[in-house]
Amino acid sequence: MFNYTFHWRPAFQALPAMLEGALITIQIAVLSMLIGTVIAIALAVASGSQYRLARFGASVWVETARNTPALFQIYMAYFGLGSIGIFLDSYIALLAGITFNNAGYLAETFRGGLRAIPPIQTRAGRSLGLGAFSTFRLIVLPQLFRIVFYPMTNQIVWAILMTSLGVIVGLNIDLTGVTQELNVRTFRTFEYFAIAAVIYYLITKLVTGSARLAAWKLFKY
Amino acid sequence: MIEVENVQKKFGLLEVLKGVSLTVEKGEVVSIIGGSGSGKSTLLMCINGLESIQGGRVLVDGIDVHAKDTNLNKLRQRIGIVFQQWNAFPHLTVLENTMLAPRKVLGKPKEEAKAVAIAQLEHVGLVDKLDVYPSKLSGGQQQRMAIARALAMSPKYMLFDEVTSALDPQLVSEVLDTMRLLADEGMTMICVTHEMGFARDVSDRVAFFHEGVVEEIGPPSQIFGKRSKSPETKKFLANVR
Ligand SMILES: Nc1ncnc2c1ncn2[C@@H]1O[C@H](COP(=O)(O)OP(=O)(O)OP(=O)(O)O)[C@@H](O)[C@H]1O
Ligand SMILES: [Mg+2]
Numbered sequence: 234m235f236n237y238t239f240h241w242r243p244a245f246q247a248l249p250a251m252l253e254g255a256l257i258t259i260q261i262a263v264l265s266m267l268i269g270t271v272i273a274i275a276l277a278v279a280s281g282s283q284y285r286l287a288r289f290g291a292s293v294w295v296e297t298a299r300n301t302p303a304l305f306q307i308y309m310a311y312f313g314l315g316s317i318g319i320f321l322d323s324y325i326a327l328l329a330g331i332t333f334n335n336a337g338y339l340a341e342t343f344r345g346g347l348r349a350i351p352p353i354q355t356r357a358g359r360s361l362g363l364g365a366f367s368t369f370r371l372i373v374l375p376q377l378f379r380i381v382f383y384p385m386t387n388q389i390v391w392a393i394l395m396t397s398l399g400v401i402v403g404l405n406i407d408l409t410g411v412t413q414e415l416n417v418r419t420f421r422t423f424e425y426f427a428i429a430a431v432i433y434y435l436i437t438k439l440v441t442g443s444a445r446l447a448a449w450k451l452f453k454y
Numbered sequence: 455m456i457e458v459e460n461v462q463k464k465f466g467l468l469e470v471l472k473g474v475s476l477t478v479e480k481g482e483v484v485s486i487i488g489g490s491g492s493g494k495s496t497l498l499m500c501i502n503g504l505e506s507i508q509g510g511r512v513l514v515d516g517i518d519v520h521a522k523d524t525n526l527n528k529l530r531q532r533i534g535i536v537f538q539q540w541n542a543f544p545h546l547t548v549l550e551n552t553m554l555a556p557r558k559v560l561g562k563p564k565e566e567a568k569a570v571a572i573a574q575l576e577h578v579g580l581v582d583k584l585d586v587y588p589s590k591l592s593g594g595q596q597q598r599m600a601i602a603r604a605l606a607m608s609p610k611y612m613l614f615d616e617v618t619s620a621l622d623p624q625l626v627s628e629v630l631d632t633m634r635l636l637a638d639e640g641m642t643m644i645c646v647t648h649e650m651g652f653a654r655d656v657s658d659r660v661a662f663f664h665e666g667v668v669e670e671i672g673p674p675s676q677i678f679g680k681r682s683k684s685p686e687t688k689k690f691l692a693n694v695r
Contacts, residue, residue, distance in 0.1 A: 363527070
């Protein structure tokens with residue numbers, strides 16, 4: 234019946250390897266957020282553009298990212314692009330898939346955020362003689378950043394958890410990948426994945442905690 | 455000098471300005487009064503090129519605002535504007551709000567921009583609020599800050615768009631007093647306003663807007679007195695009093 238005995242010692246011996254994997258996990262999540270944010274700003278601006286093609290392109294991206302499984306998006310980056318001759322290694326494919334997903338979700342967040350900023354703010358900036366880009370950078374973006382700060386924190390937590398999907402495209406250096414390798418070698422499934430779960434938990438708590446602290450330091454108004 | 459010549463402005467099918475002409479001489483204070491939706495705000499936006507026009511032209515110091523080769527960012531340095539609300543940049547302190555354009559538009563060094571900003575904040579009586587965020591200011595203080603911010607660019611013209619309309623009654627006078635001060639100093643001003651007392655006391659001329667045209671323009675004594683020729687002006691004034 235219940236004949237699984239826990240062996241924590243070998244599992245804890247694997248901790249350094251798992252923590253190294255955790256660093257890769259954080260790296261992918263952070264990169265996917267940074268690139269995703271830049272793309273999301275462009276998508277949010279495009280979706281309010283006067284050009285139909287820009288609006289259309291942005292809406293295809295946002296709709297696909299938000300209404301299909303992240304798993305599918307990562308699959309497409311790996312196998313889908315592979316089938317048309319673009320071969321990404323599993324790290325890049327995972328990064329691309331999550332970035333695509335982040336950008337889609339964040340674009341919607343930013344679009345809502347932009348609507349919350351009174352248009353007069355832009356007019357006030359322009360009337361002082363600032364150019365359109367300077368006005369956006371100096372007046373709109375800082376306000377937008379504050380509005381979307383907490384939704385962005387949620388998104389980075391999502392990004393961290395989504396990295397675990399890398400295992401389906403053969404990634405074996407992130408936290409889940411390392412754990413899975415240990416698992417198939419030793420079949421200590423419960424121990425390894427329990428430790429991995431705790432590490433994920435600690436990472437996301439660390440991220441949300443630092444975000445709180447940053448918000449408190451950053452937003453004085 | 456600001457010359458508005460037969461300006462036409464449409465939003466889609468809606469014709470907001472139907473041939474507006476108005477000249478404002480150096481040192482003159484012109485108030486614009488008129489009903490809601492008559493196109494007063496739109497005219498101010500057309501004067502500093504925030505809105506395009508469909509006909510006529512606007513000349514500021516002889517420069518055609520809507521000509522293709524006009525450098526609007528440069529032209530706008532001569533024209534300060536203060537809106538009814540949402541002027542203040544909430545993420546910047548009073549000092550930062552006021553320094554922003556001298557720094558980023560004129561490229562002044564930090565200390566110089568700061569000096570200019572402080573001088574203007576002193577001018578409007580806000581020098582004790584330098585490091586305060588706008589959310590901590592009263593509506594009247596926010597408006598005065600917006601005036602100082604515009605003045606920090608040393609504009610030749612100031613446009614005011616109902617700057618007291620969103621204020622609690624007890625805060626109106628401090629803002630109007632600041633505008634009076636500017637008028638006394640010889641600033642050229644166009645003031646869209648619902649404050650008839652201000653329009654009468656401070657303006658050299660008052661323009662009454664009605665349905666997208668200047669229905670009547672003249673010295674306050676004409677517009678507010680018995681010499682007014684337009685029945686529409688009389689009707690409007692009878693309603694606001
Ligand atoms: N961006 C815009 N798009 C479409 N219509 C607009 C726009 N801005 C203003 N309008 C319309 O143009 C007309 C004139 O507006 P404007 O704001 O100039 O009036 P106003 O005289 O300033 O009125 P108020 O006293 O209420 O401020 C109104 O009918 C308004 O709905
Ligand atoms: Mg108006």
